Amino acid sequence: MFSINYRDSRPIYEQVRDNLRRAIITGVMKADDKIPSVRDLAGQLAINPNTIQRAYRELETEGYIYSVPGKGSFVGECHEAREVRKSELYGQLDLTVTELKHLGVTSDGICDHITSSTIREE
Numbered sequence: 001m002f003s004i005n006y007r008d009s010r011p012i013y014e015q016v017r018d019n020l021r022r023a024i025i026t027g028v029m030k031a032d033d034k035i036p037s038v039r040d041l042a043g044q045l046a047i048n049p050n051t052i053q054r055a056y057r058e059l060e061t062e063g064y065i066y067s068v069p070g071k072g073s074f075v076g077e078c079h080e081a082r083e084v085r086k087s088e089l090y091g092q093l094d095l096t097v098t099e100l101k102h103l104g105v106t107s108d109g110i111c112d113h114i115t116s117s118t119i120r121e122e
Helices: 011-027 038-043 049-062 077-104 107-121
Strands: 064-067 070-074
Touching: 011 049, 011 077, 038 049, 049 064, 049 077, 077 107
Parallel strands: none
Antiparallel strands: 064 070
16 A cells, blocks of 8 residues: 655654545545554554554544444545645645745746646646
8 A cells, every 4th residue: 555664754653644644635545445454554564553543543533534333444525624634735835935935936936836746747
């Protein structure tokens, strides 16, 4: 499904959470899909199950997944979670744009970069 980068400065649970969130947002995992059990994913990634449990707990709090006792965890509809995440990302973008402007990058330069990066993804 994904891998852990041990050179990444972020804690492992954040990497797991972010990878699962990305899979949900991009549609790799759809609403009501069952996600791997804590034990299975911990075994696949060779990490402590408590780490996976922490990532799952945060995803559940954010509204990306839900748990069914005795059945496991599943991908939620997460409409509200997507809107919250959009707001977070726009906030990060605002900070990045401000820093780029302080570095002398023009608005046109920023727009050109965004346009060229979205063309590469399509």
